[in-house]
Amino acid sequence: VSGAKRGKGGNGDNGGEKSGEIPFGSLAHYESATEEIYRRDYGDLVQIRAGQREFLTFRLGDEHYAVDLRGILEVTRPTAITPVPFSPPWVLGVMMLRGNVVPIFHVGRLLDLDVEGRIEPAERILLVSRKENPVGLLVDEVREVVSVPDESLGPVPPTVHGPRAEYVTGVARKGQELFVLLNHTRVANVSPEQAAPARRHE
Amino acid sequence: VSEDLDEFHGEAREILDAVAGDLVRLEGAPNDADLVNRIFRGAHSLKGLAGMLGFTSVSQVAHKLESVLDGVRMGRIPVKAHVLDVLLEATEVLARMVDGIKDGEPEREASSAQVATVKLLGLVSSIPKESGPKKSIDPEIAKLLSDYEEHRLSEALGRGEKPWKIEVTFPFDTFDTDLPAVKERLKHYGEVITTMAGDLSEADKMGFGLLVTSTKDPSVLLVAVAVPDAKISPVSVREESPGGASAGGGGGALGGAGSGTFDGFSGFGMPSLPDTPASALAAPEIDWQALASQGDVAGPAPIPRIAFSASTPPAPGGDRRAPADPLAPPSDETEDRRDGSDRRTGRDRRSVPREAPPARREEVIVAGGGSAVGSTTLRVNIERVDALMNLVGELVTAKNAIGQVADKLKSETGFKGTTLEIYKANRQLSRRLDELQKGIMQVRMLPLEMLFSKLTRVVRNLSRENGKEVELEIVGAETEIDKVMIDELSDPLIHIVRNAVDHGIEDPSTRLDAGKPERGTLRIVAQPKGNHVSIEVSDDGRGLDTERIREKAIEKGLLSREARPSQDELFDLIYAPGFSTKETVSEVSGRGVGMDVVRNNIMKLNGIIDTTSEKGRGTKFTITLPLTLATMKALLVGVAGQTYAIPLASVLECVSPKTTEIRTVEGRDVLPLREVTLPLVRLDRFFGHDDFSLDAPATRVHVVVVGLAQYRIGLVVDSLGVQQDVVVKPLGAPLTQVEGIMGATNLGNNRPVLVLDVAGVVNSSVGIRPVKPGEVRA
Numbered sequence: 001v002s003g004a005k006r007g008k009g010g011n012g013d014n015g016g017e018k019s020g021e022i023p024f025g026s027l028a029h030y031e032s033a034t035e036e037i038y039r040r041d042y043g044d045l046v047q048i049r050a051g052q053r054e055f056l057t058f059r060l061g062d063e064h065y066a067v068d069l070r071g072i073l074e075v076t077r078p079t080a081i082t083p084v085p086f087s088p089p090w091v092l093g094v095m096m097l098r099g100n101v102v103p104i105f106h107v108g109r110l111l112d113l114d115v116e117g118r119i120e121p122a123e124r125i126l127l128v129s130r131k132e133n134p135v136g137l138l139v140d141e142v143r144e145v146v147s148v149p150d151e152s153l154g155p156v157p158p159t160v161h162g163p164r165a166e167y168v169t170g171v172a173r174k175g176q177e178l179f180v181l182l183n184h185t186r187v188a189n190v191s192p193e194q195a196a197p198a199r200r201h202e
Numbered sequence: 203v204s205e206d207l208d209e210f211h212g213e214a215r216e217i218l219d220a221v222a223g224d225l226v227r228l229e230g231a232p233n234d235a236d237l238v239n240r241i242f243r244g245a246h247s248l249k250g251l252a253g254m255l256g257f258t259s260v261s262q263v264a265h266k267l268e269s270v271l272d273g274v275r276m277g278r279i280p281v282k283a284h285v286l287d288v289l290l291e292a293t294e295v296l297a298r299m300v301d302g303i304k305d306g307e308p309e310r311e312a313s314s315a316q317v318a319t320v321k322l323l324g325l326v327s328s329i330p331k332e333s334g335p336k337k338s339i340d341p342e343i344a345k346l347l348s349d350y351e352e353h354r355l356s357e358a359l360g361r362g363e364k365p366w367k368i369e370v371t372f373p374f375d376t377f378d379t380d381l382p383a384v385k386e387r388l389k390h391y392g393e394v395i396t397t398m399a400g401d402l403s404e405a406d407k408m409g410f411g412l413l414v415t416s417t418k419d420p421s422v423l424l425v426a427v428a429v430p431d432a433k434i435s436p437v438s439v440r441e442e443s444p445g446g447a448s449a450g451g452g453g454g455a456l457g458g459a460g461s462g463t464f465d466g467f468s469g470f471g472m473p474s475l476p477d478t479p480a481s482a483l484a485a486p487e488i489d490w491q492a493l494a495s496q497g498d499v500a501g502p503a504p505i506p507r508i509a510f511s512a513s514t515p516p517a518p519g520g521d522r523r524a525p526a527d528p529l530a531p532p533s534d535e536t537e538d539r540r541d542g543s544d545r546r547t548g549r550d551r552r553s554v555p556r557e558a559p560p561a562r563r564e565e566v567i568v569a570g571g572g573s574a575v576g577s578t579t580l581r582v583n584i585e586r587v588d589a590l591m592n593l594v595g596e597l598v599t600a601k602n603a604i605g606q607v608a609d610k611l612k613s614e615t616g617f618k619g620t621t622l623e624i625y626k627a628n629r630q631l632s633r634r635l636d637e638l639q640k641g642i643m644q645v646r647m648l649p650l651e652m653l654f655s656k657l658t659r660v661v662r663n664l665s666r667e668n669g670k671e672v673e674l675e676i677v678g679a680e681t682e683i684d685k686v687m688i689d690e691l692s693d694p695l696i697h698i699v700r701n702a703v704d705h706g707i708e709d710p711s712t713r714l715d716a717g718k719p720e721r722g723t724l725r726i727v728a729q730p731k732g733n734h735v736s737i738e739v740s741d742d743g744r745g746l747d748t749e750r751i752r753e754k755a756i757e758k759g760l761l762s763r764e765a766r767p768s769q770d771e772l773f774d775l776i777y778a779p780g781f782s783t784k785e786t787v788s789e790v791s792g793r794g795v796g797m798d799v800v801r802n803n804i805m806k807l808n809g810i811i812d813t814t815s816e817k818g819r820g821t822k823f824t825i826t827l828p829l830t831l832a833t834m835k836a837l838l839v840g841v842a843g844q845t846y847a848i849p850l851a852s853v854l855e856c857v858s859p860k861t862t863e864i865r866t867v868e869g870r871d872v873l874p875l876r877e878v879t880l881p882l883v884r885l886d887r888f889f890g891h892d893d894f895s896l897d898a899p900a901t902r903v904h905v906v907v908v909g910l911a912q913y914r915i916g917l918v919v920d921s922l923g924v925q926q927d928v929v930v931k932p933l934g935a936p937l938t939q940v941e942g943i944m945g946a947t948n949l950g951n952n953r954p955v956l957v958l959d960v961a962g963v964v965n966s967s968v969g970i971r972p973v974k975p976g977e978v979r980a
Contacts, residue, residue: 080953082844084933085889086941094933094946094954099596101931101946101954133934192936 051150055172057143057179058126060108061115065139066146066172066179073127073134075142078104088192092138095125102127104136107187112163115140130188137187146179148172153181210255211304212581217248218297223655225290229662232281235354241289242271248296259308260299263315266322267292276353278329283666288325290659292318339365340438343398343413351396358393358415365437366420368412369400370429377408380429385412387426392416413437584685587645594639595929599948601635602926604628606951639927643830647682650728650737653692654679657699661724664703671710671721672703678728683735684830690807691737691827694800698739698823699724701797706743706821716818718742733829734851740822746815748772754781770878773813774912777801801911805961807831808851810909827851834930836947836957838923839906842891845955847928847947848917852908852960856922860902873905873916880907883967884918885958888942910964917963930957941966 055066056075076097081104083093090110094101104125108115118140125136152173160168160180167190169183221244228237245268252260270289273279295311295318302310339355347355355365368388372380385394393415401409416423420434427434608628611621654676665672683691707713707722714720727738748769755761755775767775775781779798804811808828815821828834828851836847837856857875864871864882871882882905885891905916928947933940944959 080951082946082954082956084937084940084943084956085891087937091937094937094956096946096948096952096954099599099931099948101933103934103937130935135934190936 052147053150053153053172055146055148055179055181056126057146058124058139059141059143060111060139061113061118063113064143064177064179065182066148067126067182067184069145071128071184073129076125076127076136078123078125078136078138090190091192095136097127097134097136100134102134102136104138105187105190107137107139107182110163110187110190111167126184128184128188135188137184146172146174148174206255207304208583210251210257211300212583213251214248214260214300215297216581217244217251218293218300219652220244221248222290222293222297222659223652225286225293226655226658228281229283229286235275238271238275238281239350242268242275245271257303257308259312259315260296260303263292263296263299263319263322266319266326267296270322270325272350273326273329275350277357279325285325287663288318288321292322294659339440343367343437346398347396347413354393355395355413355415358395359439361417363392363415363417365395365439366414366416366423367435367437368414368423368427369409369433369435370412370427371401371404371407371409371431372429374406374408377410381410384427384429387428388412388414388416388423391418391423391426582645584646587642590642591639591646592929594635594642597635598639598927598929601628601631602949603951604631606949643684644682646684646686646830648685648688649680649682650688650735651679653688653695654726654728656692657695657726660696660699661703664700668703669709670703670707672707673721673723675723675725677726681728681730681735683827686831687807687827690803691825694803694825695737695739697797697800699726702739702741702743702821706741706745708744730829731826733835735827735829737825737827738822739825740820742820745817745819745821746773746776746813747817751775770813773815776813777811777912805911808834808849808960809911810852810854811911813912834928835925836928837906837925838949838955839885839904839917839919840921840923841889841919842886844889844891845923846885846919847926847955847957848906848908849944849957849960850925852910854907854909854914857905857907857916858902859905864903871918875907875916878914880905880914880916881967882916882918883963885963886918886920888963888967908960908964910960913964915964915967917958928955928957 054069056069056072057064057066059065079095079097081093081095084091084103087093090106092104092106095104096102120140122141124139124142126139126142127134127136129135154171154173156165156168156170164180167183167187169181172179172181221241224237224241224244228234228241231237245264249261249264249268252258252264267289270279270285270292274281274285279285295314299308299311299315302308339359344352344355359365370381370384381397385397388394395413395415398411398413399409400411401407403409414423420436424432424434604624605628608621608624611624615621617625658674658676661672661674664670702724703722707724708716708718710720713722723742725738725740727740729736751772752761752767755772755778756763758778758781760775760778760781761767777797777800779796781796781798801811804825804827808831810826812824812826813821814824828849835850837850837853839846839848857873859873859875864873866872867879871884873880873882904919904922906919906922907914907916909915926949928949930945930947932938932945933943942959942962943956944962945957946954947957949955
């Protein structure tokens with residue numbers, strides 16, 4: 001989690017009052033789920049305990065997902081995204097991030113979820129790496145970081161099939177909640193040809 | 203290790219380029235001794251450099267090259283065309299060997315290296331054995347001379363000049379400029395054969411002895427020297443057999459002038475020198491023999507150092523290098539002497555290491571050429587320059603952002619007060635940034651001269667092989683262009699020039715029959731045009747044969763028999779892959795490159811190529827290129843609600859015709875524009891934005907006329923915006939190969955704007971294979 005270990009960086013644009021609290025702890029604080037606070041608050045908390053794994057949980061449509069925290073370079077808010085011609089529907093476009101151009105993937109479309117037409121005020125970009133370059137995964141809302149014991153991890157349930165099964169590694173249970181585990185490496189490295197053509201979004 | 207390799211490659215290629223350029227120059231000035239010397243030093247530097255890094259194959263060829271060049275400067279090998287051919291070939295082989303090493307294939311050029319070596323050895327063996335007595339001078343002085351200096355001296359004596367020794371003394375702090383000035387003045391009256399140490403008895407003065415040959419009266423020489431207290435004395439001359447004056451150990455101690463001495467000196471870990479009585483040195487006539495034997499005791503110390511020890515005794519066991527430095531013997535490289543004394547030690551000096559203490563005195567070779575230019579240039583990794591360039595690009599983006607804020611303020615508050623100040627400040631910033639950008643660009647810029655000298659060689663070789671007479675005229679070789687572009691430009695230009703000599707210019711008898719001068723003329727004219735450079739290659743040969751092109755195109759299936767193409771369209775066909783009007787692939791055109799490679803390379807550089815030709819009168823290719831690819835100016839256009847940036851380098855003009863002017867030919871929209879019919883591409887359709895287009899038919903449309911390689915095409919857009927400096931960034935995987943898009947740029951509002959890849963649009967619109975950057979050519 002070297003990315004998160006950088007400690008008290010960041011300018012804490014709107015999360016200054018939150019220091020000391022567990023980040024992303026509740027829905028009410030989604031506004032704070034920015035890269036800065038992620039680094040500042042979470043950097044010191046991360047301790048990988050034996051037999052435990054850390055996940056960042058997020059929402060896509062009505063479903064709850066989780067992704068291995070170690071694969072996330074940073075969490076950022078979407079700025080202007082320019083669509084790119086001739087690209088698959090799940091490529092939303094490109095976004096500027098600190099002077100570099102970053103392709104943004106629409107994970108909902110890639111997984112063929114029914115997410116079109118929804119207004120999601122808490123959208124976030126999870127930055128993951130594709131070979132050497134970062135790509136952004138657009139999700140509807142970032143929830144929290146959870147620590148899940150190994151015995152709470154399960155295989156992909158049979159109800160998950162189709163394009164989704166390609167990008168899912170299993171499920172994780174935390175208390176009453178069940179998260180679908182997203183394979184961020186496979187999502188990041190999806191090739192335009194290999195991706196199952198998502199349904200036409202008119 | 204790969205960094206070392208890069209460094210080696212860079213340095214070696216730099217030396218070889220300089221050598222090749224000088225060799226071409228030598229053809230025009232075969233008696234220029236300085237030029238021969240510079241070439242010789244280049245070969246020597248390369249030998250040392252390659253030897254030091256263990257590239258023995260390179261150092262061996264360089265060694266042979268050096269031997270031949272030594273023969274040339276000794277006057278034993280004449281500067282004739284066949285000699286230059288061998289030398290140039292060896293230089294080119296060396297360049298390819300160096301490239302091979304960089305690519306990890308050091309054995310790639312083994313066979314051509316062998317051929318080059320054999321040819322070089324052939325020249326060396328042609329050197330006549332010297333015989334008969336020759337004139338020489340006082341052996342005490344003669345033994346201080348290198349082979350080359352001996353040669354110059356005997357040449358001068360042969361011309362009837364008389365040898366003189368001129369003694370001069372300069373103040374310590376100005377000798378490094380005074381001495382070269384004196385030498386320069388003396389050159390008008392004779393030849394300065396060598397510089398020796400002179401009177402060193404005064405602590406703050408440096409004395410030198412100059413061995414000068416001249417036909418002039420000694421008083422004239424003294425006037426030329428124009429230094430108070432200068433003395434002149436004749437040097438005795440006698441007849442003797444060659445080699446008789448060869449020096450003993452004392453001569454070997456004379457490490458000579460320049461930095462090579464430092465290595466010789468410090469490398470031997472010399473103990474402190476025995477004190478030399480100052481009185482011995484103060485004598486008006488220096489006792490060279492005594493000094494030389496002192497040198498024997500001391501090891502390989504140059505005379506000036508011994509003298510120095512006399513005036514400033516060293517601390518026992520102390521490091522003698524430090525105080526020795528300021529007294530470094532004078533040479534042509536004197537200009538960096540002060541620098542050396544400031545640094546106090548000589549270990550930073552770049553020099554060619556010697557394998558062993560030299561048996562005789564040698565000229566000192568400073569790696570990278572000993573000319574004045576060599577000491578003031580700096581080799582910088584292009585990546586560092588690129589990083590700076592990127593940074594400036596970011597600054598430009600930030601500046602653009604400020605500009606937008608200023609615009610916003612202006613619309614909100616009007617053009618007054620603080621808004622006005624911001625405007626002014628931003629304009630200042632803009633201007634400085636422009637300068638900064640230009641300054642950094644300047645670092646990347648190189649004159650076309652190097653490339654043109656390569657072309658000179660091509661023309662020379664080719665015209666000889668083909669039995670043609672070609673006069674090559676080059677104008678504007680000093681025009682500068684981005685280094686990266688020079689590399690990419692080399693192949694296309696060579697190909698065009700080859701074609702011109704091979705196919706364009708007729709043989710002498712045909713030319714005479716056609717009423718043309720026997721000698722054909724090939725003109726290469728380069729000139730800067732604003733943000734562009736144009737390079738014209740024109741010949742007065744037979745011109746393109748449109749009828750032959752037509753037949754060939756039909757034969758190759760590129761043209762239907764019924765088609766009635768215009769002359770320009772026929773000219774365009776020569777750029778089609780696999781097209782060649784010459785029945786047999788000529789030996790010289792070799793390498794299998796055709797005009798399609800010319801087109802591809804020019805396209806990659808965002809360049810434009812124009813072909814004009816008149817049967818029987820000649821052909822002219824005009825290549826127009828942007829000065830650099832690092833940053834570009836772009837025209838912003840609106841297409842279906844999106845903003846796109848079109849590289850201005852490709853934009854020829856913008857027109858706004860009425861929709862009624864647009865015609866449809868074979869299902870495609872075209873616009874008659876002056877005498878041409880311009881194919882149109884609707885960018886909204888091209889990019890699949892049809893859904894967003896306004897349905898209401900506009901009465902006028904905006905057409906951006908772009909040119910790429912030989913193509914002209916009109917891009918239909920919804921609106922025309924401003925021009926702006928942009929830095930193009932790749933879209934990033936997996937969007938690296940988006941048709942018609944080369945990348946995105948940030949205009950300052952953090953919204954990426956896609957930059958049009960004109961080559962991509964043109965290619966997919968005219969239905970030919972697109973050129974991808976870095977694509978391997980067939």
